[in-house]
Amino acid sequence: MKKFNMPLFISVILLSIFGIIMIYSSSYIWASFKYNNPYKYVINQGIFLVIGIFSMLYISKIDYHIYEKYSNKLLLICLILLILVLIPGVGTVRNGSRSWFGIGSFGIQPSEFTKLGLIIFTSKYLVNNDIKTFKNLFPILIIVFITFGLIMLQPDFGTGTIIVMSIMGLLFIGGMNMNFIAKGVIVGIVGIIGLILMAPYRLQRILSFLDPWSDPLGSGFQIIQSLYAIGPGGLLGMGFGNSIQKHFYLPEPQTDFIFSIISEEFGFMGVLIVSTLFLILIISGFIISKKSIDMFGKYLSYGITFQIAFQAILNLMVVVGLIPVTGVTLPFLSYGGSSLLITLCSIGIVLNISKNVY
Amino acid sequence: MFTKNIHSRINIVLFVILLLFILIIFKVFYIQVIDYDNLYSKAEDLWSRNLPVEGDRGNIYDSTGVLIATNETRASLVIIPNQVTDKEETAKKLSEILNTNYEDMLKHVSKKTSIERVHPEGRRLNYEISSKISELNLPGVYLMKESKRYYPYDKMLSNSIGFVGVDNQGLSGLELTYDKYLTGSYGAIKYFSDAKGNRLKLNEIYVRPQSGMNITLTINFDIQSALERELNNAMDRYDADGAWGIVMNPNNGEILAISSRPNFAPSNYKDYTIEEINRNLPVWMTYEPGSTFKIITLSASLEEGIVDLYNDHFYDSGSIKVGGATIHCWKHGGHGDQTYLEVVQNSCNPGFVNLGLKLGKERLFKYIKNFGFGTKTGVDLNGEGSGIIFDVEHVGDLELATTAFGQGVSVTPIQQITAVSAAINGGILYKPYIVKSINEPETNTVVLENKPVKVRQVISNETSIKVRDALEKVVSLGTGRNAYIDGYRVGGKTGTAQKVSEGKYMVGNYIVSFMGFLPADNPKVIAYIAVDNAKGITQYGGTIAAPIAKNILLASIDALNIEDSDGGTEMRYTYLDKKYYTIPNVIGMEVKEARKALKNFKVEYSGTGNTVIYQSPSEGVRIKEGETVRLLVSE
Structure with missing residues (x-):
């Protein structure tokens, strides 16, 4: 058996280690204020990181075809969990979304598992079905729609978007007819407009990104605070630990906007390094996909990589003010135990696939 | 074939991802490098207290x-x-x-x-x-x-x-x-x-x-101190209702000193009434000027050539009838036959009425306006009054007559001193000012500088010379004698004006004033002093205001280093006045000789011996008759 793909492994490890360092740097002020314990977040994340890395290494040894075999069951479990989490008393509300199973101070989001579960399911579906015809495309779209619907009931627009878009990315390389894509884009636009009409706060979010200073204390607040972190970072940054914006200016700096703090402390150089690591990860993942010996491995490694890429891009574009605030975390870097764990497990799968390449 | 298709689509996706990353990096570059200053300053405002x-x-x-x-x-x-x-x-x-x-x-x-x-x-x-x-x-x-x-x-x-x-x-x-x-x-x-x-x-x-x-400021500290001191003294001595004064450089309108009573302590301004802290009497107060206004009538008459000061005569019977009313001279029984120079010296009301009537209302009021009365001088002090003068169209002979000697018009002290300055400085009316310059503190760069502002030529230089001469005679020979300074040529004019309350003249309540300047042949400084309702003394400008003005002029001589001048009119002494004599040198003389040389003075000496080795005051100083000269004698 071949060894797994080293560039992917190293970029993931470097991102994770950098992530844990930045979670400490960005969160200790907030953590000492909220929990009177500056290490609160870094310890939580550290535990998940250690478990995640071991899981990744372990999973990299498991033949990925097992997921093909159990894909239906995996998706079913995910969907059941998604329904369960909506029940008050079972699921808990954090940050306005009922998307958590709370275990003490730890929290697990079933939507994170669903992201992986649905990619596995779709990969298998693509292996077995030619989606050039609408008849074959339709069922998978329905499944995606149901999943999206369940997540939107929480509601978690960011995760919903990631799930839909990563499946679309999969269907795109799976040979989806360009006609459908065009129609899908139209449906998507109509859908977005519909969602905006359903909840006007989304429109405000959209407007706030165009001119955050129009409502500096309301919808523009986060993006302004993000720009105040990134801007003063300059070329070389203010130095590790020297962010000012993490001093309560940017709320929960260890989560969605951790990239702002990275930019503030490490400047443009830090941004280039983080981007490079992500690009190495993405390119490695795509190379693995291209070289994969079977179609399931091809789809699965591509799907996982694409999802990480899409989520990273979505987060970065929000943080730098290119798109409205969506509430998406940055893979490997943002605080979030279950997210990190699942992402590392997914990388484990890709690493296993990388062992079986031409 | 299908795999190839997949790979090309993966390439498309990768291409899009790369583009998006480049876009993100460009945006970060924009934020951190191009928009850096803007965001940094905004963020600093946010962070800094x-x-x-x-x-x-x-x-x-x-x-x-x-x-x-x-x-x-x-x-x-x-x-x-x-x-x-x-x-x-x-x-x-x-x-x-x-x-x-x-x-x-x-x-x-x-x-x-x-x-x-x-x-x-x-x-x-x-x-x-x-x-x-x-x-x-x-x-x-x-x-x-x-x-x-x-x-x-x-x-x-x-x-x-x-x-x-x-x-x-x-x-x-x-x-x-x-x-x-x-x-x-x-x-x-x-x-x-x-x-x-x-x-x-x-x-x-x-x-x-x-x-x-x-x-x-244009203010001179020494002159200002003298003015403050003199006003305090006047208030104490006469228990007056108020007193004010202005000292000016007549040749450019610079105010050298300005003050009034009541005044206040700025650090405790709350302890004073609104009137006390808000009214700057020398520019705010308007009242009948009285005889000092005669300088205006005199200037107008001389400029118009209607009178020869030295040769034309006027007979003052003590009163003059104008428009059915009788105007009395301040001197009971009148001054009798006088030259017009004597009319000025004696401040003879009927004489000035006559000049006013000769001028006619159009000409007199033209000069009054040209001298700046009826309009604000534009001095850079706030709260300036503009005074009231008759509307020419409604002026009858009586109004013309009273205006000619300073009644029935209402003027401010600053108007009077600027007008008289014009009358004596060669005829040019200057805008008075108190702020000389404003400087930036670190570099001392001049931000604002006031230069003398010539308003207009009111009378000719020749007329001005005659006015000065007449006013010098007022001091040396006439009503202004109390302002006489030995060794200097002083010009001036007294004024005594009844105050008006509710349309009537108040009895025994005057504003007495004196306008004095020196040297009379080339004025360097002009002072105007007024005392409101002085008590315990006959209220004449000559007795109350002139001595104050004299002291201020004396202070101005020192402050401005004005040299003494010759050729002035010697004061005509009355029995009340003591003469001034110049002290000769007695050092080296024997005591007997020295006493002889100092016959006009009281001599005190100390030491033993017969030869004077020191004298005080020294040679050349002029002192009053009978004052003491001290000598130190030795063997």
Whole structure:
């Protein structure tokens, strides 16, 4: 058996280690204020990181075809969990979304598992079905729609978007007819407009990104605070630990906007390094996909990589003010135990696939 | 084939991903490099908290560099409520030291604000109080430098300078007019804080406050001091209702001294009435000028050539009939036959009525207006009055007659002194001013400079020379004798005007005045003095105001280094007056000889011997007859 793909492994490890360092740097002020314990977040994340890395290494040894075999069951479990989490008393509300199973101070989001579960399911579906015809495309779209619907009931627009878009990315390389894509884009636009009409706060979010200073204390607040972190970072940054914006200016700096703090402390150089690591990860993942010996491995490694890429891009574009605030975390870097764990497990799968390449 | 298709689509996706990453990196580059300054300054505003440091208010100097208004360093109590750990204790201690209400102080220290100024009870604290506060070392309690307006000479020039309020803002006078120049800008000690207001361990940045601009006045400190002193004396001696005076350079309109009574102490302006602190009498007050106004009639008559001062005669019977009314001369029984020069010397009312009638109302009023009466002079002091003069169309002979000797018109002191300046300086009316220049404090760059403003030529230089000559005779030979200064040529004119109340002349209540200048042949300084309702003395300008003006002119001689002059008209002595004699040199003489040489003086000597070795005063000094000369004799 071949060894797994080293560039992917190293970029993931470097991102994770950098992530844990930045979670400490960005969160200790907030953590000492909220929990009177500056290490609160870094310890939580550290535990998940250690478990995640071991899981990744372990999973990299498991033949990925097992997921093909159990894909239906995996998706079913995910969907059941998604329904369960909506029940008050079972699921808990954090940050306005009922998307958590709370275990003490730890929290697990079933939507994170669903992201992986649905990619596995779709990969298998693509292996077995030619989606050039609408008849074959339709069922998978329905499944995606149901999943999206369940997540939107929480509601978690960011995760919903990631799930839909990563499946679309999969269907795109799976040979989806360009006609459908065009129609899908139209449906998507109509859908977005519909969602905006359903909840006007989304429109405000959209407007706030165009001119955050129009409502500096309301919808523009986060993006302004993000720009105040990134801007003063300059070329070389203010130095590790020297962010000012993490001093309560940017709320929960260890989560969605951790990239702002990275930019503030490490400047443009830090941004280039983080981007490079992500690009190495993405390119490695795509190379693995291209070289994969079977179609399931091809789809699965591509799907996982694409999802990480899409989520990273979505987060970065929000943080730098290119798109409205969506509430998406940055893979490997943002605080979030279950997210990190699942992402590392997914990388484990890709690493296993990388062992079986031409 | 299908796989190839997949791979090409993966390439498309990768291409899009790369594009998006490039877009993100470009955006970050824009934010961090191109928009850096903008965002950094905005972010710094967000992070930094400014502890305000007040800039000094500009100084006010006299023309010789004497500080008339400056600042004292004080402290201001500033609280950063977020940093105050024990609100109750802090409030208790502060309220004890400041002797204020505990509840109010508790509100200050608990206020939801980044920086709280304890106003007004915590402003401009002196050293004693502020050191008590700083000794406590209370967290979140800061003392910031402030300055308090300080007037080293207290009441001097108070009505013109004005005063400042608790925020050092000018509230009246020059402090108000030039407030925007005098006000400094706030600097700050910038410290960085988190969003909750707690101080971050980052270096503080000191932003230096900018001091306000300095003003230099045309005022001469020595003359001003003399004027203040003389007005105080006059108030004490005569228990007057008020007194005021202006000293000016007649050749350019610079005000050398200006003051009035009542005045006030600017640092305690709250202890005075609104009238006392707001009225600057020398520019605000309007009243009948009385005889000093005759200078205007005289100038007009000479300029129009209707009278030969030296050869034309006028017979004063004691009264003159005009338009059915009889106007009396101030001297009962009249002055008899006089030349017009004597008319001026004697301040003879019927004589001036005659001049007025000869001029006619159009000509007289044209000169009155040209001399600046009826309109504000435009002096750079606020609250100036414009006075009232008759509308020419409604002037009958009686009004013309009374106007000619200074009744029935209402003028301000500043109008009178500028008009008379024009009459004696060669005929040019200047706009009076008190601010010479405004300078930027650090570089001393001139920001604003007032130059003499020529308003118009009112009379010719030839006429002006005649006016000066006539007014010199008033002092040496006429009613102004009390302003005579030996060795100097002094010109002047007295004035005594009845005050008007509710349309009627008040009985026994006069404003007496004197307008004097020197040297009479080439005036360098002019002084106007008025005393309102002097008591315990016959109210004549010559007896009350002239001696005051004399003292001020004497001070001006020293202050302006005016040289004594020859060729003046010697004073005509009356039996009351003592003559002046020049002391000869007696050093080296024998005592007997010396006594002979000093026959007009009282001689005292000390020492033993027969030869004078020292004399005081020395040779050449002029003293009054009978005054003492001291000699030191030796073997």
